Amino acid sequence: MTCLILIGMMGAGKTTVGKELARRRNVRFADCDHEIVARTGVSVPTIFEIEGETGFRRRETLMMDELTREPDIVIATGGGVVTTPENRDLMRERGVVIYLNVPPQVLFERTRHDRNRPLLQVENPRQRIEELYLARDPLYREVADLIVEGGRGNPGAMVRMIENAL
Numbered sequence: 767m768t769c770l771i772l773i774g775m776m777g778a779g780k781t782t783v784g785k786e787l788a789r790r791r792n793v794r795f796a797d798c799d800h801e802i803v804a805r806t807g808v809s810v811p812t813i814f815e816i817e818g819e820t821g822f823r824r825r826e827t828l829m830m831d832e833l834t835r836e837p838d839i840v841i842a843t844g845g846g847v848v849t850t851p852e853n854r855d856l857m858r859e860r861g862v863v864i865y866l867n868v869p870p871q872v873l874f875e876r877t878r879h880d881r882n883r884p885l886l887q888v889e890n891p892r893q894r895i896e897e898l899y900l901a902r903d904p905l906y907r908e909v910a911d912l913i914v915e916g917g918r919g920n921p922g923a924m925v926r927m928i929e930n931a932l
């Protein structure tokens with residue numbers, strides 16, 4: 767019985783890798799953002815607009831608390847999950863935490879046309895990604911049981927690395 771938790775920046779591939787890991791292990795996959803959207807009936811940008819980032823973080827923590835109670839699950843988190851100390855504690859306590867570490871340049875290329883990520887709707891998204899990466903990388907490392915380096919390689923390679931390490 768394992769709760770596997772994927773963490774890392776926006777565009778790191780948490781959802782793609784998580785779905786494949788769950789398929790191979792024959793367990794449920796849950797994407798924390800999608801669960802919040804399903805529960806509220808509105809998009810992540812709309813939650814940010816109405817409740818601000820603080821409101822979104824509150825919902826994220828409630829959802830993480832719920833999901834990490836499931837014994838057999840693969841969870842893809844939102845990139846900012848580690849910015850809430852409570853989330854860091856519950857992830858460390860309840861799951862095997864896997865950090866997908868992808869360089870900022872690749873993250874930028876993958877997310878540059880995305881309108882669904884409110885934190886990147888700024889004049890200089892490349893710089894924003896670099897700032898977020900610098901601030902969060904130490905937090906990801908602090909909670910990670912396993913760190914997988916992912917560059918331009920395909921998600922399948924990351925899945926295999928994780929499976930070999932588990």
Ligand code: S3P
Binds near residue numbers: 774775810846883885
């Ligand atoms: C965020 C990442 C997003 C989503 C929200 C905030 C962040 O999830 O939770 O837009 O703070 O990095 P993804 O990492 O799935 O894009």
